[in-house]
Amino acid sequence: MLSVKKLNQFYGQSHTLWDLDLEVPTGECTCLMGRNGVGKTTLLECIMGLLPVKDGSIEYQNQNIATLSAERRAPLGIGYVPQGRQIFPLLTVEENLRIGLPARSDRSNKVPDYIYDLFPVLKDMLQRRGGDLSGGQQQQLAIGRALVIDPKMLILDEPTEGIQPNVVAEIGDIIRRLDQEIGLTVLLVEQKLPFARKVADRFCLLDRGRQVATGAMPELNEELVKQYLTV
Numbered sequence: 001m002l003s004v005k006k007l008n009q010f011y012g013q014s015h016t017l018w019d020l021d022l023e024v025p026t027g028e029c030t031c032l033m034g035r036n037g038v039g040k041t042t043l044l045e046c047i048m049g050l051l052p053v054k055d056g057s058i059e060y061q062n063q064n065i066a067t068l069s070a071e072r073r074a075p076l077g078i079g080y081v082p083q084g085r086q087i088f089p090l091l092t093v094e095e096n097l098r099i100g101l102p103a104r105s106d107r108s109n110k111v112p113d114y115i116y117d118l119f120p121v122l123k124d125m126l127q128r129r130g131g132d133l134s135g136g137q138q139q140q141l142a143i144g145r146a147l148v149i150d151p152k153m154l155i156l157d158e159p160t161e162g163i164q165p166n167v168v169a170e171i172g173d174i175i176r177r178l179d180q181e182i183g184l185t186v187l188l189v190e191q192k193l194p195f196a197r198k199v200a201d202r203f204c205l206l207d208r209g210r211q212v213a214t215g216a217m218p219e220l221n222e223e224l225v226k227q228y229l230t231v
């Protein structure tokens with residue numbers, strides 16, 4: 001579904017992504033992994049069109065989108081849950097959800113019901129301000145907001161960061177359901193190894209801006225973990 005090939009990205013003079021390849025097969029959950037600062041968020045931002053790339057291709061459903069602006073990528077149906085959630089603290093839960101509606105291809109003005117089925121807590125708190133929600137509830141809101149466009153693919157940047165363990169498990173279950181029941185293709189950045197093993201089908205491991213290993217999750221062996229993940 002998504003195929004990144006030989007991608008190079010720079011922040012000014014600083015070469016951050018090096019000939020990077022990433023395959024995200026349709027209907028599967030792929031986890032992008034690596035230590036802090038290896039370029040995971042940078043790669044996601046390149047895919048979303050939030051950062052320009054120097055060269056290389058980003059093929060989404062057989063179209064090279066590498067040079068399209070973020071606005072031109074919006075109708076493609078990629079939902080994005082950024083690092084730190086970035087919900088609007090002064091807007092209500094309902095207003096936060098509705099923000100995504102203008103990007104829907106059918107121009108529907110209604111938040112799809114399945115979002116409230118997935119996150120009943122959002123329905124209970126529709127009139128509460130986003131900033132008054134707990135971290136776990138805010139994360140559910142951020143995922144709900146990304147789903148408002150009925151995306152075919154969902155990209156999540158460290159959805160469990162700063163969240164209590166019981167809510168982490170709940171978010172893992174929801175990501176699996178989105179992938180297995182609703183058929184969403186998922187690309188996830190995740191540092192927590194047990195969570196990644198439970199939720200993802202495949203992994204792609206980065207080190208200093210380069211892809212160093214990729215495969216089915218069971219192929220992520222202790223040697224790779226020791227070399228590229230443990231600190």
Ligand SMILES: Nc1ncnc2c1ncn2[C@@H]1O[C@H](COP(=O)(O)OP(=O)(O)OP(=O)(O)O)[C@@H](O)[C@H]1O
Binds near residue numbers: 037041
């Ligand atoms: N706006 C920026 N300007 C300059 N350098 C940046 C910028 N954003 C990130 N970097 C650098 O690019 C490299 C990759 O950062 P990135 O945030 O993509 O890594 P990451 O793997 O997502 O890390 P983390 O797990 O800490 O979020 C790092 O060396 C970082 O310092």
